[in-house]
Amino acid sequence: MYYSESHNMLEMPNWLALYLNGSHQHDEVEHHCGGDTEHWDVLFARLANLSEKDIHLRTNEIKRLLQDSGVTQTAQSQPNWRLDPLPLMLSENDWQTLKQGIAQRIQLLNMIADDLYGPRQLLLNGAIPCQQLQATEGFIRECFSFEQGEPKVVLAAVDIFRDADGQFKVLDDHLQSPQGLGLLLENRIIARRVMGDEFSECNVQRIATFFKKFQRKISESTPSLRDPRVVILTKGPSDAYYSEQAFLAAYLGYTLVRSADLTVRKGKVWLKSLKGLRKVDVIVRWLADPQLDSLEQNNYSIDGIAGLLQAVRKQSVRLINPIGCGVLESPIVKTNISRIAQQLLTEPLILQELSTFAATDPNAQALINQPAGFTLHSYLEPEFNLDGDTQAAEIAQKLTENNHAYYFRQKANLSTAPFWDDHELVAQPIIIRCFALLTENGVEVLPSALCFARQTETKTQWIKDTWVRTTQQQDSPPLLPKLNSEMLDLALLDGVVPSRTAENLFWLGRYLERGENTVRMLRLLIDRYTEFSIYPDSNNKKIVTRLVDAAVNQAVIYPYQPYQFVDNETMSYIPREIAANTLFDKQLPGSLLNTLQALVNSALQIRDLLSSDSWRIVDDISDEIKRIERLPAAVSTRVMQATADRVIGYIMAFNGSTADSMANSNGWFMLDIGRRVERSTQLIHVCQALLTDEMLETEQLNMLEAVLTCQVSLITHKRRYRMYQSIETGLELLILDAEYPRSLLYQIEQLEVLCKQLPDKVSGGQLSTHHKLLLKMRTICHLAESNQLAVAEHGKRQELSDLMQKIHQTLEHFSDVLMVQYFSHTKAAVSLNANLGSIEPREV
Amino acid sequence: MKYKVKHSTTYSYSEPVSLCQNQARLSPISNEFQRCISNQVITTPAADYLDTFVDYFGNKVTVFDIPTQHENLIVTAISEVEIFNRQQASLFDAQITWESVVAALQFPVNELALQAAEFTLPSVFTPIDPQIRQYAFESFTPGRAIIQATEDLMARIFNDFQYESGFTTISTPLSEVFAHKKGVCQDFAHFALACLRSLGLAARYVSGYIETLPPEGQVKLEGADATHAWFAIYVPDLGWIDFDPTNNVLPNDQHITLAVGRDFADVTPLKGIVFGGGTHQLLVAVDMNRQGD
Incomplete structure (x- = not known):
């Protein structure tokens, strides 16, 4: 019976009744309740009070929350997730079937793997055609050099749909990287927040236990260690699922790493941290089997870790899932799975696959000419497929070439579910992705699922939370996972800062400061040329000319070129254009656009360490970048000012x-070091470029005022020196005043404090190189006399220039030393056989 | 026959290397035709970690790390190998048609056949090429005995192809080797593999050493021997039978097998990952000398 026939539509709100009265082919609400509609009834009873407007508001709220959690951003390849305000409801009966079916499947998959990497009876008795299996990339021969026995499938994602007859069927298994688990968790957190009442009313099964069991499983996987070090290995921001991996790492309390963070020495895996190498015991990897080891495996992979398989062989590290599970995803296993099940299981498969026929199968011959209702796939190229309804000619053509390589698969007739689209519910075909974990007590299936609709043309991926209703009392208290924003920035649980993270924090600090400096310089330029257009006197002209000239020569913005002002009385630049270039010229290394881009990239690298509050700001900066890129070449001064204001705000x-979290977490000092190095660099160059030349007194004061303005020190200077303001007092404040937070000396002293947190690399009371360099800079500043700095001879303040020069060199050296001592092992490895070519040893 | 083999590989880098991690296949395998009496892999600078394992194809792999900064790396393998005499004349008595071997490989019934089956598949260095298949068919006429046909193929490669060092590199595609009919032993072995696999036969790549004798009256020069490569074909009940297309012989007591695999990628004698190093130069020297009993 249809849902709409058994229920009084008049009691439904209009938006819901409209959907239920619509003509759907094969819908989760309308057709698949099997008389048991209670799970939907409870939900709808709650929703009945909501108007269209309410639903719309909820949609917006969800959008905001999802954006805050960061899953909506990052890689180009990543779809734009859109979480629907209505969950997918599953009845207790349906869930029992799914649960048993998935558990059975995980067990079967593990039995297949045991055989394929063991006695290979399935190949000898023909259940799986042997040559086709041996040809698949997923068949990992390296596994034969390890001790076998450990199950290959520990954590699994299974894509399932409901066929027209109401049966659930399996579409795909994801074993090498069971993506979507973090996303599901985030969905649940958001759904519970927005739909808390409905959630408790529907008595939905909780999911937090699953994650607890996952953590337990991981700590138990290394019996000899009580507290193993666990890392989550990701490809990084280029991976479409990077942000969910970061989220999962933060939630589970594991360090998120990339292959460059790990190294193998003496058959063990180590994390390269600021404090040196730290042994890694378990790697939860989001990386495919053939890419794991760049030394041992034949296809050199940039994401691989050289020597990883040797560590696996020595059992000094465990991979989850273990290497080799990928073969179970291969079409040759999937297309034969019912036959295999007959051999290995004593019971029929609960969850069937779609019918498939090898192209060589006599039963498939009719399909070659009449492939409607089927798609053609390749055993070896997972991406390849041709649609029998629209590409019949191509199919016939393909099969004349080499029919051994292909098979037909029946098209899936997906059921639909209601999704909120703008102002109404629309039916969308859905797939659900379920997650399962192999534990000592059998297979644990996560009592929810990630529900996907088809991706739209604009790369928007509609998703739903899936609610499994239970009539049982749930005695455990509702364990609500924590929202990311409630966690502190950089809350590294085991206190280890990977070197690459430290390096990224250092650069993030530099870019933040550089961005701020650039904006202040930009504002100064704008202020001064606007003033000049109102008061075009010679004093103002001199200042504008010098500022513009210094900006054009990149002396006061990154990369801070050495520069000598030559006064030629004519202004050959249009100041507004120079300001505009400083804002958005991609060719200019220090333009605000380039700096912001670098800033966002560094922030992405440490995605897992940022709270959602911090992340939202990065998100805003990304939006600002897009806005800047769209600015017209002839951008108006007003728009530039507005942009500068916004960027400073961000x-x-x-x-x-981030300041709030600093005291409570380790690693942030790297960000502060970066910030202070950049601030010092910028201050040195501004003084060099604008203050070393002697000028007439009024001009000199005007120039000093400009410099003080962009150093945010004008008011302090005025208050402190009142009527005695001079170049001398200005230099005193900007360079030598150890108490003043924007002075150069203050930055150096702060760096000394911050560097105390760096692990020392020298023994016995000696100063490390970077400490010596800081001490040198501090001493130089302390010994300098402000009245001497102000003295000019032949129009130049030589003493000031020398001081700046000396500090600059020492600072550069300091920065290099940091790189070499703390980040150097982040440099990439080179394969001697990466490009199998030139001087490879050859056999002759 | 007993031999002592010294195989040295020297890498010279333009910039210092801070760390290198390596895998070497420099230990001769033991099988029905030979026995590896002793094998040692020595590196300069010394490795701080050295371990061995046996890979999927039965080759012994030496794993080592060198964490000492260096500009030159020398890896020397010293092995003593005893070679047994093969009864090759009787091979030609077996009149097994090549088509029957192809059929048997489709449905392997035992472990050995199962292992052989995957050597029918194309590989990176031995892709499927219709023209190469055509070349193979000239030797593999219908109903011909597999040993005779393979020997004929070997002889044709020996006669049709010109041995020319430096004409090809490891990345030269097989189609180009075929077009110019020039190359070195590695190319000939890969070409023969591509021929046999295109027919559905199982053939494997063999890397090893061959003894060279100095011209009469001269003393053998140090380092004059070379690493060598040839192929082997699988015949049910007979097992793997070696053929050397570079010399047009069935290897007997002058060939030492180092490692076997689908193609060169599986048996690379030395591979590594280095940190630093800049560009590098490579020098390989092999000495293979008979030992008194």
Whole structure:
């Protein structure tokens, strides 16, 4: 019976009744309740009070929350997730079937793997055609050099759909990287927040236990260690699922790493941290089997870790899932799975696959000419498929070439579910992705699923939370996972800062400061040329000319070129254009656009360490980048000012957001080191470029005022020196005042404090190189006399220039030393056989 | 026959290397035709970690790390190998048609046949090529005995192809080797594999050493021997039978097998990952000398 026939539609709100009265082919609500509609009834009873407007508001709220959690951003390849305000409801009966079916499948998959990497009876008795299996990339021969016995499938994702007859069927298994688990968790957190009442009313099964069991499983996987070090290995921001991996790492309390963070020495895996190498015991890897080891495996992979398989062989590290599970995803296993099940299981498969026929199968011959209702796939190329309804000619053509390589698969007739689209519910075909974990007590299936609809043309992926209703009392208290925003920035649980993370924090600090400096310089330029257009006197002209000239020569913005002002009385630049270039010229290394881009890239690298409050700001900066890129070449001064204001706002907000967490977590000092190095660099160059030349007194004061303005020190200077303001007092404040937070000396002293947190690499009371360099800079500043700095001879303040020069060189050296001592092992490895070519040893 | 083999590989880098991690296949395998009496892999600078394992194809792999900064790396393998005499004349008595071997490989019934089956598949260095298959068919006429047909193929490669060092590199595609009919032993072995596999036969790549004798009256020069490569074909009940297309012989007591695999990629004698190093140069020297009993 249809849902709409058994229920009084008049009691439904209009938006719901409209959907239920619509004509759907094969819908989760309408057709698949099997008389048991209670799970939907409970939900709808709650929703009945909601108007269209309410639903719309909820949709927006969800959108905001999802964006805050960061899953909506990052890689180009990543779809734009859109979480629907209505969950997918599953009845207790349906769930029992799914649960048993998935558990059975995981067990079967493990039995297949045991055989394929063991006695290979399935190949000898023909259940799986042997040559086709041996040809698949997923058949990992390296496994034969390890001790076998450990199950290949520990954590699995299975894609399932409901066929027209109401039966659930399996579409795909994801074993090498069971993506979507973090996304599901985030969905649940958001859904519970927005639909808390409905959630408790529907008595939905909780999921937190699953994650607890996952953690337990991991700590038990290394019996000899009580507290193993666990890392989650990701490809990084280029991976479409990077943000969910970061989320999962933060939630589970594991360090998120990339292959460059790990190294293998003496048959063990180590994490390269600021404090040196730290042994890794378990790697939860989001990386495919053939890419794991760049030394041992034949296809050199940039994401691989040289020597990883040797560590696996020595059992000094465990991979989850173990290497080799990928073969179970291969079409040759999937297309034969019912036959295999007959051999290995004593019971029929609960979850069937779609019918498939090898192209060589006599039963498939009719399909070659009449492939409607089927798709053609390749055993070896997973991406290849031709649609029998629209590409019949191509199919016939393909099969004349080499029919051994292909098979037909029946098209899936997906059931639909209601999704909220703008102002109404629309039916969308859905797939659900279920997750399962192999534990000592059998297979644990996560009582929810990630429900996907088809991706739209705009790369928007509609998703739903899936609610499994239970009539049983849930005695465990509702374990609500924590929202990311409630966690502190950089809350590294085991206190280890990977070197690459430290390096990224250092650069993030530099880019934040550089961005701020650039904006302040930009504002100064704009202020001064606007003023000049109102008061075009010679004093103002001199200042504008010098500022513009210094900007054009990149002396006061990154990369801070050495520069000598030559006064030629004519201004050959249009100041507004120079300001605009400083804002958005991609060719200019220090343009605000380039700096912001670098800033966002560094932030992405440490995605897992940022709270959602901090992340939202990065998100805003990304939006600002897009806005800047769209600015017309002839951008108006007003628009530039507005942009500068916004960017300063974001940077201030980011600094504020991260400042709160600083005291409570390790690693942030690297960000502060980066910031202070950049601030010092910028200050040195501004003084060099703008203050070393002697000028007439009024001009000199005007120039000093400009410099103080962009150093945010004008008011302090005025208050402190009142009527005695001079170049001498200005230099005193900007360079030598150890108490003043924006002075050069203050930055150096702060760096000394911050560097105390770096692990020392020298023994017995000696100073390390970087400490010596800081001490040198501090001493130089302390010994300098402000009145001497102000003295000019032949129009130049030589003493000031020398001081700046000396500090600059020492600072550069300091920065290099940090790189070499703390980040150097982040450099990439080179394969001697990466390009099998030139001087490879050859056999002759 | 007993031999002592010294195989040295020297890498010279333009910039210092801070760390290198390596895998070497420099230990001769033991099988029905030979026995590896002793084998040692020595590196300069010394390795701080050295371990061995046996890979999927039965080759012994030496794993080592060198964490000492260096500009030159020398890896020397010293092995003593005893070679047994093969009864090759009787091979030609077996009149097994090549088609029957192809059929048997489709449905392997025992472990050995199962292992052989995957050597029918194309590989990176031995892709499927219709023209190469055509070349193979000239030797593999219908109903011909597999040993005779393979010997004929070997002889044709020996006669049709010109041995020319430096004409090809490891990345030269097989189609180009075929077009110019020039190359070195590695190319000939890969070409023969591509021919046999295109027919559905199982053939494997063999890397090893061959003894060279100095011209009469001269003393053998140090390092004059070379690494060598040839192929082997699988025949049910007979097992793997070696053929050397570079010399047009069935290897007997002058060939030492180092490692076997689907193609060169599986048996690379030395591979590594280095940190630093810049560009590098490579020098290989092999000495293979008969030992008194």
